[in-house]
Amino acid sequence: xxxxxAWRNLWRNPRRTTVILIAVVIGLWSLLFLNAxxxxxxxxxxxxxxxxxxxxxxVQKTGYHSDPxxxxxxxxxxxxxxxxxxxxxxEARYTSRVRLQVVASNARHNAGVTLVGIDPEAEAxxxxxxxxxxxGRYLSADTPHKILAGRALVEKMETQLEYKLVLMGQDTQNExxxxxxxxxxxxxxxxxxxxxxYVFVLKQAAQDMxxxxxxxxxxxxxxxxxxxxxxxxxxxxxxxxxxxRVYTWRELLPLMDAYLKMFDGFIYLxxxxxxxxxxxxxxxxxxxxxxxxxxxxGLLKALGxxxxxxxxxxxxxxxLILVLGMAAGNGLGVITVEAMSGGLDLSAFAAGAExxxxxxxxxxxxxxxxxxxxxxxxxFLGLGVSLYPAxxxxxxxxxxxxxxx
Amino acid sequence: MSxxxxxAWRNVWRNPRRTSLTIAAxxxxxxxxxxxxxxxxxxxxxxxxxxxQVHTGHLQxxxxxxxxxxxxxxxxxxxxxxxxxxKNTSDVKDYACRANAFSLIASEDRTYGxxxxxxxxxxxxxxxxxxxxxxxxxYLDKAHGAQAVVGQLxxxxxxxxxxxxxxxxGQGRDGxxxxxxxxxxxxxxxxxxxxxxxxIQIPLSFFQDTYAMRGAVHEVVILGRHLDQxxxxxxxxxxxxAQIENPKPLVALxxxxxxxxxxxxxxxxxxxxxxxxxxxxxxxxxxILNTFLMAVLERTREFGVMMAIGIRPNRLTKLLLYExxxxxxxxxxxxxxLGVGVTYFFQQHGIDLAGxxxxxxxxxxxxxxxxxxxxxxMTVGPALVLIITILAALYPALRVRRLxxxxxxxxx
Numbered sequence: 001x002x003x004x005x006a007w008r009n010l011w012r013n014p015r016r017t018t019v020i021l022i023a024v025v026i027g028l029w030s031l032l033f034l035n036a037x038x039x040x041x042x043x044x045x046x047x048x049x050x051x052x053x054x055x056x057x058x059v060q061k062t063g064y065h066s067d068p069x070x071x072x073x074x075x076x077x078x079x080x081x082x083x084x085x086x087x088x089x090x091e092a093r094y095t096s097r098v099r100l101q102v103v104a105s106n107a108r109h110n111a112g113v114t115l116v117g118i119d120p121e122a123e124a125x126x127x128x129x130x131x132x133x134x135x136g137r138y139l140s141a142d143t144p145h146k147i148l149a150g151r152a153l154v155e156k157m158e159t160q161l162e163y164k165l166v167l168m169g170q171d172t173q174n175e176x177x178x179x180x181x182x183x184x185x186x187x188x189x190x191x192x193x194x195x196x197x198y199v200f201v202l203k204q205a206a207q208d209m210x211x212x213x214x215x216x217x218x219x220x221x222x223x224x225x226x227x228x229x230x231x232x233x234x235x236x237x238x239x240x241x242x243x244x245r246v247y248t249w250r251e252l253l254p255l256m257d258a259y260l261k262m263f264d265g266f267i268y269l270x271x272x273x274x275x276x277x278x279x280x281x282x283x284x285x286x287x288x289x290x291x292x293x294x295x296x297x298g299l300l301k302a303l304g305x306x307x308x309x310x311x312x313x314x315x316x317x318x319x320l321i322l323v324l325g326m327a328a329g330n331g332l333g334v335i336t337v338e339a340m341s342g343g344l345d346l347s348a349f350a351a352g353a354e355x356x357x358x359x360x361x362x363x364x365x366x367x368x369x370x371x372x373x374x375x376x377x378x379x380f381l382g383l384g385v386s387l388y389p390a391x392x393x394x395x396x397x398x399x400x401x402x403x404x405x
Numbered sequence: 406m407s408x409x410x411x412x413a414w415r416n417v418w419r420n421p422r423r424t425s426l427t428i429a430a431x432x433x434x435x436x437x438x439x440x441x442x443x444x445x446x447x448x449x450x451x452x453x454x455x456x457x458q459v460h461t462g463h464l465q466x467x468x469x470x471x472x473x474x475x476x477x478x479x480x481x482x483x484x485x486x487x488x489x490x491x492k493n494t495s496d497v498k499d500y501a502c503r504a505n506a507f508s509l510i511a512s513e514d515r516t517y518g519x520x521x522x523x524x525x526x527x528x529x530x531x532x533x534x535x536x537x538x539x540x541x542x543x544y545l546d547k548a549h550g551a552q553a554v555v556g557q558l559x560x561x562x563x564x565x566x567x568x569x570x571x572x573x574x575g576q577g578r579d580g581x582x583x584x585x586x587x588x589x590x591x592x593x594x595x596x597x598x599x600x601x602x603x604x605i606q607i608p609l610s611f612f613q614d615t616y617a618m619r620g621a622v623h624e625v626v627i628l629g630r631h632l633d634q635x636x637x638x639x640x641x642x643x644x645x646x647a648q649i650e651n652p653k654p655l656v657a658l659x660x661x662x663x664x665x666x667x668x669x670x671x672x673x674x675x676x677x678x679x680x681x682x683x684x685x686x687x688x689x690x691x692x693i694l695n696t697f698l699m700a701v702l703e704r705t706r707e708f709g710v711m712m713a714i715g716i717r718p719n720r721l722t723k724l725l726l727y728e729x730x731x732x733x734x735x736x737x738x739x740x741x742x743l744g745v746g747v748t749y750f751f752q753q754h755g756i757d758l759a760g761x762x763x764x765x766x767x768x769x770x771x772x773x774x775x776x777x778x779x780x781x782x783m784t785v786g787p788a789l790v791l792i793i794t795i796l797a798a799l800y801p802a803l804r805v806r807r808l809x810x811x812x813x814x815x816x817x
Contacts, residue, residue, distance in 0.1 A: 015702065019695050026691045030684040038677075067562070069515065103509055103518040109476075110507055110576070112518030112603070168509070170516045270681070273437060274688055280430030281692025284423060288699045349673040354666055358673075 006316035013289075017321065020285045024325025024378065025332060027278035031271055031374040032333030032366065037344070040365040042263050045358050046256050048190050050249050051128040053097070053116065053198070055220035057233055058247045059084070059240065064217065065247065070100060070172050073215040074244070080219055083239045088232065091224035095122035096216040098206040102169030104149075104199060109157040113199050115167055117206025117216075126222050128189060129200060136161045136185035144205040147181035150195025151188050161186060165199070171210040179209045191354055267370060271377045278378075279385050286318060287389040297393050298401020307394035314393050318386035322379055329378075330371065337364045409720070413727035420700075424732065427696045431736025431790060432743065434689040438682055438786025439744030440776065443752070445678055447777035449671050453632065453660070456667055458534040459595045461660045462626035463635050466646065468653040471623060472663065477506060477578050480621035482651050487625050490645045496634045501528035502622040504612050506583070508575030510605060512563040519559055519603045521573055523612025523622075532628045535593050535606070542567040542591030549610045553587040556601035557594040565589050571605070577617035585615045627657075635659045682786070686793050694797040697729055701801040708805055709813025718806040725805060729798030736794075737787050745783060748776050 010017045050056065059080055064072035074080055077096055084094050098117030103110055120139040124130030129148070139146060147165055154160065164180045171177035181201055189195045207213065223232060229248055236246045250257040290297070297310055343361040346353050353360055417424050457463060466487055471479040481487060484502045491500045504523040509516055526545040530536040535554070536544045545552055553571060555563075565571060569589050577583040587607055594601055613620060629638050639657045646655040661668040701708075708721060755773030 016699065019698055023691050023695050027688050030688055034681060034684055067564075101517055110518070112507070174514060176516065274685060276433055277430065277685055277689045278692055280426055280433065281695045284426045284430075284692070284696045285699050287426070288423060288696075288703060292703060346673065349669050349676070353669075353673060 002312055002316045003320070006313060006320055009313075009317055010320055016285070016289055016292075020282065020289075020321050021325050021328070023278055023281045023285065024322060024382070025329040027274055028326055028329025028374060028378055029332045029336070031274050031378075032330065032371065033336050033364070034270070035267055035370040035374060036333070036337045036364040036366045037362065038263065038267075039367050039370055041358055041362045042259060043365055043367075044362065046249075046253075046260065048128075048359060049253050049256050052189075052191075052194055053099075053127050053220065054249055054252050055094075055126060056223045056229055056249050057221040057236070058252060059219040059221070059236065060217070060245055060247065062243055062245045065245065068099065068101070068217070070170060070210060070212065073098075073172075073212060073217050074219070075213070075215045077214060077216045077219075079241065080244065083236065084219060084221065087235050087239045088221065089224060089227055092221060092227065092232075093122070093125050094219055094221040095119050095126050096203070096219045097123070098203055098210070098212065098215075099217040100169050100206070100210065102167045104153070104157070104165050104167055106157055106159055106163065106165055111153065111157060111196070113153065113167075114197050115169060115206060116198055116200050117203040118200055119203050123200075126220060128194070129187060132187040132189055134185045134187050136183070138185055139200060139202055141202070143184060144202055144208070145179075145181055146184035146201070148185045148187055148200040149183055150198065151186055152192045152195035153199070154183065154186050156196065159183065167199070167201075167209070169210065172212055172215075177209050177211065179205075181205075190359055193354070267373055268377075271374055272381075275377055275381050279381065282382060283385050283388055286314070286386055287392065290314060290389045290393045293393075294396055294401045297396050298398045301396065302398040302402065310394045311387075311390040314390035315383065315386055318383060318390070322382045326375055326378060330375070334366060337366050340364050409724055410727055413724055413731055416724075417728055417731050423696065423700065427693060427732050428736040428739065430689055430692050430696075431733060431794060432740035434686060435737050435740025435787050435790050436744035436747065437685070438789065439741065439778075439783060440748050440751075441678070441682065442782035442786055443748045443776040443778050444756075444774070445675065446779055446782050447752070447775050449674075450632075450777055451774060452667065452671070455596070456664060457628075457632075457660055459538075459597060459600060460533060461663050462532050463629045463632065463660055464627040464639060464642075465658050465663060466625040466627070466642070466655055467623065467658060468651060469656050470653060472658060475505070475507070477576060477616070477623075479653055480504075480578065480618065480623060480651075481625060481655060482621050483649065484620075484622045484625060486649045487646075487655070490642065490649070491625070491627065494638065494641050494645070496630050496638050496641075498628045498630050499528070499531040500625055500627045501525050501532045502609060502625050503529075504609060504616070504618055504621070504623045506575045506612070506616050508573045508583070510559070510563065511572040511574065512565045512569060515563045517559065517562055519556075519605060521575065521612070522604055522606045523609040523616075523618075524606050525609045529606075532626050535595070538593045538595050539591045540594045542589070544591055545606065545608055546590075548608055550608055551585065551587045551611060552590040553605050553607045554591040554593055555589055555605045556603065557592045558598060558602040559605065560589065560592050562602070567591070573607075573615070575616065577615075578619065578621070579617045581617055583616045585611075587611075682789065686789050689790070690793040690797045693794050694800060697725075697798055697801040698804075701725065701805055705808065705813045708808055709810055712808070712810045713814065718808075721805050722802045725802040726798060729794070729802070733791060733794045733798070737791060740790075741783070741787055744786070745778060748778055748782075751776050752778060 061072045061074050088094065096119065100115045102113060102115045104113045139148060149165065159165065161183050163183055165183060166178055166180045168176055168178040203216070207215065223229065233246050233248050240246065300310065341363065343363045345361050347360050466481060468479040468481055488500065491497050502525055506521045507518065508521045510519045526548055539554065540557060545554055555565070563571070567589055571587050571589060573585050573587065575583045609622070612618065627638070629635055636659065639659055642657045646657060649655055711721065752775055755775045757773055
């Protein structure tokens, strides 16, 4: 009955109700829009980083993480492979790599790069190199003396396709190993630093050059959507023999993890700030409608309605307004984000985006958690502040209220 | 005070509760904007200063093209000539020469590629903070000597400590092989991981001998008196530099040209911040629009009476605009005082952002952030609020003109 009455009261003065509704809708819309935008930026940042040779999980020899040298390689990769095949969900993908800091040089320049020895087919499914625009051709099993280098590195070293790069690094015997590779492909990456840092050769070629035998530096795992990362990581930890460590991307990319956490905290703060801005309007309008209806509340009281009932009545009206406003605000927010699904181009700030590790194009993204936070704050705080006009309404005495014309 | 203004003032205080809530909304927005802008500017300052003081300096004089290519051969041939000019340029606080070479750095059992920087142990501390960032051991103390200070992360990767030897292997200016052995004298940690992982510093004259520099350097780093004077200093230097003979002409580059990423990251952050604040201001605008609109609706009868006694709609509009202006100005005033006060407090005491220290460290900032009040941060926010509230007040003020006397008088 309360809701029925509240509902009818709302539409007795549609103009007034509309005005309050607009406040709620605009507030919620701006929250959803901004959150979606920032969430898009930050999640892309995380995904970029995962695709830059990180993956969701990595298996490494204990000690490799803090000291990534060749002695800390996985010398029995088959042992790890067996465990991965047994423990991981069926759709998960994994691959092994050789990684080493080496110096790349040609006649004119030299630069420090990370040599990555890959299994070309498996790697293409796992990391950015599979999707990266490529000038020239990708590696295949019969190209042991070819190398893929990033556009920025190639430009820095003033070289081009089919030219030679000499890689120099420390092999398993602690000797300086060097070998010349011909550039087979030049890749573009989201971030210039990626283009400068990584060069790719066949895993076999890297193992030969560094005299590693079958050893690899790491296994990288990409889980299917919906798989629970901590659970899988735990299962792997238990199944692997001594001497290995499993890292999740949160451990591998502590900075990303910190960004995500900071962002979650920021969303709460921002939501509350927007709510305060909106709340003043909300309280003010509800308060005014209550004063406008002083006569009515006086009459209700004179008819024997208890104060508590009047509070419930006003709160019921606020509740309906909030629910209606939230529905419309969410709808509008989703439509706006949908309309912007083509992405927002930040190319004008490319170097800045690069500096912050962000993509050049941001795709806003609505996440259930952000939506719940925004709606939850608006709803509960909205009801909370409506208590003030409700209490005011309950305090009118019949006599003073009826005197009011 | 004209009669209209007087009436507006009284009308505003006829309903003190409503008025104070509206003022509170404006106050909140104004204060929040002042604080946020100051906070952003403050953190930009910290970021820029951190970067400048660790390595870049305010300006650098280099041979044209060195910034892009980092080629050993693109040198400043006569650093003394540059030094003479700098001594006679106003606002230049200090300067130091450096030379850089990418080399293989090898310890007993590890080899990494890194940047070997030759620095002048006497002058360098005047332009950079590295000396104060030595975490272990001591800074270089001899102008000439086979010693080095090493980035802490690089030292960890190389597995070396104080007193250990490092072999440097690179290419000299004339294309010859440059090789030498240095002793680790100290370790520095700037907080900028990339820098700490890839650099070592050795005395400049030792560097010049090893890499066959024949007295030349790669960059002359300049610290001005103040960050804002960078462009003026450059302006003064450019004609004088043209007179110095050098294989390639010398140029003065500012920190923002040397690190274009930083300034763009700041612009990007400022733009996204501006979007955020605009959205907030829009929400506030609707809050205020609502209140103004409701107030007008509530007073329909009153306006009917006024029109009935012969007041023109123009005057009613004017009256309503006066009222909203009074509200806005009061809100802005209180908000400005509160915003500036709170910001000033934190400017003195700093804000502890322990939770995000990893993120801050990436930009070379540690521990506390200090907001910084500036003309921009004290005016942009309030101006935004002023414009938007005036716009919000226009609609109800114009709407009142559509009222008909009869209907308004009949409005219950």
